[in-house]
Structures are given as C-alpha cells and as structure tokens.
Amino acid sequence: MSAGTDAVTTSNPVDGSPLATYPAMGPNDVEAAVVSGHRAAAAWGLVPVADRAAGLTRLAAHLRADAERYAALVTAEMGKPLAEARGEVEKSAVTADYYAGHAEHILRRRAVEIDSPANVSAFVQPEPLGLVLAVMPWNFPVWQVMRFAIPTLAAGNGVLLKHSPNVTGSALALADAFVAAGFPEHLVTTLVVAEPEVPETVGRLIADPRIAAVTLTGSNRAGEMVGAAAGRASKKSVLELGGSDAFVVLADADVPAAAAAAVRARFTNSGQSCVCAKRFVVEEPVAAEFTRLFLEGVAALVLGDPTDPATTVGPLARADLRDALQRQVDESVAAGATLAAGGRSVDGPGCFYEPTVLLDVHPGMAVFDEETFGPVAAVAVARDEEHAVALADATQYGLGLSVWSRDTERAIDVARRITSGAAFVNAVVASDPRVPFGGTRRSGYGRELAEAGVLEFTNQRTYWVASA
Template identity: 45%
Template sequence: MPKRFESTNPHTGDLIETLAPMTAAALEQALAAAADQAPAWAKQGISERCDLLRAVAKLLRERKSALARLMTLEMGKLIAEAEAEVEKCALVCDYYADNAESQLADTSVASDASRSLIAYQPLGVLMAIMPWNFPFWQVFRCAAPALAAGNTLVLKHASNVPRCALTMEALFRDAGAPPDVFQTLLIDAKTAEGVVADARIRGVSLTGSETAGRRVASIAGEHLKKTVLELGGSDAFVVLEDADLELAVSTAVKARFMNAGQSCIAAKRFILVETIADGFVDAFKAAIAALNPGDPLEETTTLAPLARKDLREILHAQVEASLGAGAALVTGGQALDGPGWHYAATLLDKVAPGMPAYADELFGPVASVIRAKNADAALEIANDSRFGLGGSVWTADKARGEGFARQMACGCAFVNGMVKSDPRLPFGGIKDSGYGRELGTPGIHEFVNAKTLWIG
C-alpha cells in the first residue's frame, strides 16, 4: 500500500489533503461485505434499485455546486465543465431508472420448447477502475447500469482524486443505498491487481491507459472474468472541402480544448482536405488565441490546467519530439509560467507519420493538423491509427458524411458534430482503444448473465 494519497490543486500546485490508504484488513472487510450484500441486492426488485438511482440523481442536483467545486479543486477542470459533469451524472441515473426494467425484461425466443426465453441476471460483485479526467462521470456511467442490473460495485479510483472517490461513496449512502452496495477502495495499482484476481469479483470495468488495460485484461483473463475496457484514443476530426468552416472551426476548439484536452474522445488529429487547409488553420489559430488560461474556478477562464505535473512533462516531450521530426509550430508549444501545471494551447501543422503527434495520444491542449490530398486520402489517414474510439467528419452533404462515417474504423462516428457520450447510445472503442460498451442497452447487458431458459 502507498504511504498516502495526495489531493493537490492543479492550478496552484498546493497540497489540499493527504489520505491514508486502506489497510489489508479493511480491504478484506470491504470485499466480504460487497459479496455478502450481492445476493440481497440482486433479489431487490428492479423498481427499488431504480428508485435508488432517482434518489442519487436528486442529491447530485441538490449538491451540484459543492460537487463541481470539489472536482475543480482536485482535478482542475473549469467550474462550468464540472457543473455540467454533475448534471450528466444525474442524467445517466435518470436514464437507467427509466429504462432498466424494459432493458432487463425477459426476451421470448421461439424454439422447440413450449416456452423459451432469455433472462438477464446480475453477476455479483463488480470492480470499477476509473481515471481522473472525468472523476464523477466515468464512475457513474459504469455504476448506474451495474447497480440497476443488481450487481454491487467496488471502486478503485485514480490516486489523485481520492476526495472525489470518497464523496461518491457518501453520496450513494446518503441517497439510501443499502450498506456496501457501492464502496470506494483507497488502494494502489498493485493492490488493485490482487482485487481483480479475487474470486469474489465477477467482472471488471476499466477506463484508462493502454498499459493498465492490458494488465487488467491479462489478470482477468487468467481468472476467467468479464472485462470492459475503454482505453486511449486519437480521434480524427476530418474536414472535407464542402464543410461549413465556421462551424467546423468553432466546434474544433471545443472538441480539442475542453477539459484542457484531457479526454479520450477529444478530437486530436485534424485531417484537412488540402483545398481548405490554409483557411481552416488560420481560423483555428485565431480561435485558439482567444482561449484564456487561468484559475478554473473563475468563469472568465476558458483553458484549464493539466491535472498533474508529470502529465505536462509527458505532453511537452511529445510536442518537442514532433517538432524535431518536422512538424510546424503554429502557436503555443510551451508550459506557462507561474504556479500549477498550465500548458499553452498549441497548434501543430504539417504533422506526418513517425511523429508522436501523428501516432500517439496527446493528452492535453495540443491539436495536430494533418493535410490530405482529397477525401479518400483523408479516410485513409483517419484509419491509420492503432486507436479506434471516436471520430467525426464535416461536410455539407449529410449522405456523403454518413457514408464516410460508416467507413471510419472506430466505435462511434459523428457527422457535423463533436464526438460525445450520451446515456442513450452505446459508447466504446475498437483496436487499442479497448472493447465492450458502456451506456445504452448494450451497456447494461455487459455485466449480466444472459441466461437461456427452456421449458419443455
């Protein structure tokens, strides 16, 4: 176990609080309690489980200001974005409270039986391993369907957002959740590996890095456990020659720099058809120049800091390596002076294969422009990635856009819109972006036993 978990303000670099990790005895008690609670929670009527989600949604909205401030202080996101995140968590609770009963209803199937059907039953105790970049939303998009389906959940959150993790546990408790239905485990990554292997854990949902995903999948596979992995992304933002450039540019700024660019589904590779590339880059540069870095608690701030010092160092090394390989610096490209972990909004042009800005995920406020001869070349570039999370295409012809989007190698493709998650739609990736789906009906079906019943 680590000596402590540190909650630090990314804007100032100041330490807010240190928290002690769980002892081995406390961890064992938590796992035993989750396993003991699982049968009773599974037998609870689905309407009662959905009532809990409604109560949680109500508390989220009542406490939105305080919860948003907590996120901003501990993770660094803009206060308006934090408030929107709390509301989105309430929405996913509402969605499953309203739809879980029909999503989990028995499905009748014609067969040689007098009656045959599929029943959807919970697996037991699930483990959620979640990242820091959306400290509430990532947890809730996993927890809401998991709990509605009748599973209990233990959360191993990122080590730099321990106060958010404990606050969510308290939120479920205050909403009336039965004891031990939702628990936070303050443990390190090595200890978490042991929890993944524990026989009481029947499934694992991880959102995080490729490295973490491969490790968890390996351990879970050895122990024959279901996993859902949402890993990195390097989403393509493809602009064709007939696109509405004003709309595309304004959306590009939000799609790349929201959450200081720290999002798996942020647009990262801006693939521009050559005929409109110069105009797009000029307008994009001007829009980026209008971003205002500063205190994320201030409403006038429009560019947040990075969440940790090491993340800024990694990002800057990627930028420097790309420039050394021939990329052109349009604007930015440096850490900002002052306390905290701010980084300048950066635009790189003439990005090409062999550069980190082309092949890797740049998790911060850096946009990479890749120029394409035509639409066919743009599609080839878009799919020339080991990632496959999301992507978007911009064109005046919706039918053309849909045809292009269908050929994009990713889990979600948008036409004339920013890639985003929506409780009503399944979300997830392919290739090195992971597997499985969250949200929508597929999301609630990931961690249930689709049991065949045959009655002769």
Template identity: 50%
Template sequence: MFRTLNPATEEVVASFNPDTPERVEQALADAQVAQRAWAGQPLNVRTAAVARIGEVLQRRKAEIAALITLEMGKPIAEAEAEVEKSAWTCRYYAENAHRYLNDEAVLSNASESYVAYDPLGVVLAIMPWNYPLWQFIRFAAPALCAGNGAILKHAANVPQCALIINSAFAEAEVPQGLIASLLIEPENVAALIDDPRIAAVTLTGSTAVGKLVASQAGRAMKKQVLELGGSDPFIVLADADVEAAAKAAVKARFSNTGQSCISSKRFIVDEKVADRFVAVFCEGVAKLKVGDPMQRDTTIGPMARGNLRDELHRQVERTVEAGAVLKAGGQPVPGPGYFYAPTVLDHVAPDMAAAVEETFGPVAAVLRVASTDEAVALANATEFGLGAALWTGNLQQAKSLVRKIEAGAVFVNGLVASDARLPFGGIKQSGYGRELGAAGIREFTNVKTVWIGPAA
C-alpha cells in the same frame, strides 16, 4: 499515501492513508452480501435507488464540482456540467432500465422460451481522474439497475472525489456495502481482481494499464470492459462548412483542457480548405482563457499532474523538430501550476509524434490531405479506434464513409460525445466492451437462455 494536490497551485491540501487490508477484506465481504440481497430486489426498487442517486448529485452539485476542480483542475463550469450529466444519466436509467432488462420472449410455440438478464455480482471499477464522477456513474447507474454491486478503485490523485461518491450513495440510501470506494495502491489491484468475490472488472484508463488489467482478469477468467486511449480523427472534407467545423474543433480538442480519451486530437483536413480551417481554428484558440479553474470565465485549467505536462511538451518539441509548423502555444505557462498554453501544430506528417501518439492535453495536430480517400486512410492509420468526427456537406456520401472509419463511434457534423442513450466504447488498442445504452446495461449481466417445455 493519497494526496489532494491542487494542480493550479501545486499545493497539497489533504492527505489520506491507504485502506488497511482489514478494511479491504471487510468491504469485499460486505459487498458480496449486499449484492446478493440487491439482486433479489424487484427492478423498480433498484431503479428507485438509482433515481435517488441522481437527486443527491444534483442537490450537491456545487460541492462535488468544487472537489473535481480542486483535485484535477477542470474549469468549474465544466465540473458542474459533469455532475449534471451524471445526475441525468441516473434519471435516464431509472426510467428506462426495464426496457433493457425485462425478459425477452423468443419463440411462440408449444414451449416457452425467453432471454433473461441476471447480474454477474460485484464488479471492480478501476477509474481515472479526468472525469472523476462521470466515469464511475456511467458504469454504476446501469450496473446497479441490473443488480450488481461495485468496488471502486479510483485514481490516486482524486481521493476526495472517491470518498464523496461513498457519501453521495449513502445519502441516497443505497444499501450499505453495495458500493464501496477504497483507497488502494496499484500494486494491490491484482489481488482484488483475483479475489473470488469479484465477478468482473471495468477499467477506464491508458492502453498500457488496460493490457495489464486484461491479462490479470483473463487469468482469473473474469469479464472485462476496457475503455482505453484514443487519438481521435476530426476529418474535414472539402465540401464541409469549414467555419462551423473549425469553431466546433476548438471545443472538440480543448474541453477538459484536452484531457479526454474522446477529444479530437488529429485534425485531418482537405488541403483545398486547410488554410481557412487553420485560420478560423486559431482565432478560436486565441480566445481561450488560461487561468484559475475556479473562475467561471476560465476555459483552460491546469493539467492534472506535472509529469503529464512534461510529457506533452516533449511530444510538441519532437513534432516541431520533425518539421511541423507551430501556429499557437507550444510552451508551459510560467508560474505555479501545471498550465500549458493551448497549442496548434500545422503541417503535421503522419509519422510525427503528435500524429502517432496520444496527446493527452491542450495540443491539436493538423494533417493536410489531398482527397477523401486519403483522409479516411489516414484516420484509420492509428493503433487506436475510439471515436471519430466527419465533417461534410454530402450526407449521402457520409453514410458510406462512416462504414469505412475504424472507430467505436462516428459523429457526422458534430462533436464526439458520450450519451446514456447510445453505446460507448472502442476497438483496436482503445479497448473492448461497451458502456451506456442497451449494450452497456447488459455488459455485466449473464444473458441467460431459458427454454420451458410442456409439463410431463
């Protein structure tokens, strides 16, 4: 059973039965037929459809955002921003896909040689709840432009978001069957991966689930893109604009109630400016408003599930017991809903829970260092490698340091973010493959070498 449980009230507001095996079989058969026809369409036909998807998302922004907030608790203003970003990404690929997918000439001699980008087929998209529209659109917009189809297996706690994606794509006149959202139990995913009609798999989720999916797809010899967990460092050097860094740190950690893989989680601060950073940071945290996510002035909504809040609290308790200093929060908010007070932990040591583990919620860990070299070493002392932020007044030094930081993205004097124009993904236990940018649109293509010699 799939349920919409409002995390702000703990009330079940809708329930759905899983799709039957017959429904799943029909969706796979339809997707295969639709994708083959879609791959044969001119690129401008495919990009026009993706542009229409963006138009529908923009037109239905209020409706979709309200569902996002209802199902996973994102503050409504952030939910609307998620829809707008998704719509913009559709427009971006509709306007720029030709630059990434047109044949590329390689040699100019007696032969004709070029690289072609052919679609792989139907891709299984296993998506998470924390950005229930954006995570799918950032895969689907480029993948559709490239000629692929998709079967969406969404997170169990956002069934209405999964179903409204079906509705939006149908309204945009995307060919029937090309994209299908299915309500599927986790134990049935392996059979989907193994099905010969599935050509590749993309997953955004935890590292543990990523390892499982990777092993299943690997046995089936199918391409995978995995965007997994993160424990992103936010490095503040002694020469940084400390006030600007601390103010940005509030958004970097607490957007989406801290439930983001690319949220900064470890704040690695030079000890010479750490007291000032923590003071300004805590001032900003104190201004955050915890409450009803449907209210526009709310900045911290509930966590998506009760078990996630419980695990986060255990991480905080273990970190404080190990000697960290609690500067703010540190407790679940009393009353209904899965609310957790915005929390700041100072003097966190590298071996404490909040530094070693991914904290997926509104908890920030401040680690103090004595030098730039120590800051970079500590930033890299993690199994994860998704994103990193570096704050410094020395941009020449920054250009050297970014090459030493082990992450899929490094943002200097700014917040780590995803952008359709730039590739996005991680290294180490944060996964592999890229979404967005030129690399993302080509991930689910056959990069085909074509060499044509002179006629006999």
C-alpha cells in the same frame, strides 16, 4: 498528488498546494471491503428492478441538490474549469434519470419462440453477475464513475471502486452519494490504495472469486494488465482505453461551423479526454480557411484559474502529464511540424500548458502517432477524400470519429471506411446515455451506456421450460 505506503495526499494542480491526506487501506481493510461489498451485491441482486430504478431517481435528485460541492471538489483535485465540472455532475444526473425510466424495459424477460416440441417454452432473463471491480481515471472524476456505476447498479450488481489517487476526495464523496440517495451501505465502496500498491491490489482482486467482473477506463498499459488478469481468471472485462480521434473536414464542409466545433472538440477539459479530437485531417481546398478560423478560436481561449468564470482552459492534472506533452510537442517540431500557437509550459506554479496548434503534421510524428492528453492540436492536410480516409485511419486507436460535410451521406460513407467505436457527423464526439460508448483496436472493447451498458454485466440466462 503523493502516495506513501500508508497515506494518499491530494494536491491542487493550480499551485501544487496539498488539499487533503487520506489513510491508505492495507490488505485487511481491502478484504473487509470485499466481504461487505460481496454481501451487499448479493442482496441487491434480489431487489426488484423497479425499486432499483427508484433509487436512481433519488440519486439524480441528490446530485443536483449537491452539485456545487461535487463540482468544487472536482475542480480543486484535477483542475477542470468549474463550469465543466458542474456539467459533469449534471450529465451524471441525466444518466441516472435515463436508467430510472428504462431499466425495467432493458432488463425485461425476453420470450423465445419454440415451435417444437409443443410442450416447451423458453425465455432469456438478464441477471446480475455480482460485485464488479471498477478501476477509474482522474479526468472525469464523477462522470467516469457514474457512466459505469449507474447502469451496473440498475442491473443488480454491486460496485467496488478503485479510483485514481489524485481524486481520492471525489471517490469517497461518490460512495457517500449513493448512501445519501438511499442505496444500501457497502453496495458502492471506494478503495483508497497507495499508488505503489495499486498493481498488486488490483491483480489480487481480479483473481478473487468474489469479484464477478472488472471494468477499467485508463491507459493502454493499465488495460493490458487488467485484461490479462481478467483473462487468467476467466472473467468478463470491459476496457475503455486511449484514443487519438480524427476530426475530418471534407472540402464541402461548413468550414466556420467545423472550425468552431474543432476548438471545443480539442480543448474541452483542457484536452484531457479520451474522446477529445486530437488529429485534424482537412482536405486541401479548405485547409487554409479552416486553419485560420481554428487558430482564431484557439487564440480566444483563456488559460487560467479554473475557479474563474472567464477561464476556458485550466491546468493539467499533474506535472508529469505536462512534461509528457512537452516531450511530444518538442519531438514533433524537431521532425518538421510547424508550431502555429503555444508550445510551452507556463512559467510559475501549477501545471499549466499553453493551448497549442501544430501544422504540417503527418504519420511518424509523436503528435500524430501517440495519444496527446492535453491542449495540443495536430493539423494534417489531405490531398483528397481518399487521402483523408487514409490519414484518419492511420492509427492504432479506434475510439471516436468526427466527419464534417454538407452531404451527410458522403460523410457517413467516409466514416464507414475509418475504424472507430462511434462516428459523429457534423457533431463533436461525446458520450450520451441513449447510445453505446466504447472503442475498437487499442481503444479497448465492450460497451458502456444505453442498453448495452446494462447488459454488459449481466448473465443472459436461458430458461428452457418443459411442462409436466
């Protein structure tokens, strides 16, 4: 992907070939988008919730009908295996269906019991905020947007989308998808901004009084900028940032099941996910068995062209991401980690990196302390349960957590002692429209999905009514 001051060009990470060039918006174009989006959001907020929900039903149908086109675009722009890209589109459709069926209940008027004075009643009504700015990442080009946009639209807000430049085609296609599903023009607007102009443009938008709130999924550096700007403007913000999720295997776990799940947890989306398990903390009595099975699973992965049905790991989305991963691996090996599999970039065109496993990892190593955004797994052995808890919690992040044990109550007790936004027992961490999603510590704040995802961008307005 390249971005001049007047154009954005996307490229295929398989071979570096250019895909498309899009004119970048200047200040006047961005202003026009804000004017139209603000007007559309104001009108949409007056639409009955049932009618908004009907639009989500149409959106789900549209996504399913055009799933192959969206999936092919995602794969071309960021290298996700095609089967995973299809899954991303389907998950978005499932989420639209979920909110179509639940929005009226979530956004209902809630009566408050008032005992005195006798002539007073009260209720709380969630009401939309207006136009919400969304700064979204490239790793799930469809799902990351839909995860935010669907509940936000259900709540009666509008969306101004600033997507990552390397998935500009996907960003524009998503804005068109809402129109195709019958949503009003300009209710969801994509901004095409050249990369050098992004910080100034986003900062100016957050300060704009017509922008009611902002959400970002991305790096900690970007989150710091957006959070600070939102704070200066006294605006609501939701930040979903980095993660270094622990995958804890206790001595009484079903080790074959845990090892098979560990391969999925780390290498889905070529390891390019905030909720991919990154640090595997294994109690010593089962460490040898887990490591053997885990390495067997990693050896069975197929690195290659993401359009090939046999491929399970595609390229990284950009060359700079591959290079950053190599630096983390090299530094960790130099610090004493054992390279058990992979460990290098693939020669030739494209941004391919071998599925990699590092053993003998401990705090102080790059692959333990930093977020690794690619197909690299770090395995640390714990002496006992207390040591496993200490290792898992030795991180600045706090997004997801996976704990494996045949004793589910023990696993829950372990999870309670490790800070995270979500804890999964004998399961791989994943987002689901039925439960809230978000992090703690440097993984951000606020929640998406479930009831919380709708209410984040509403005014919980109190009505106190005294009879005349």
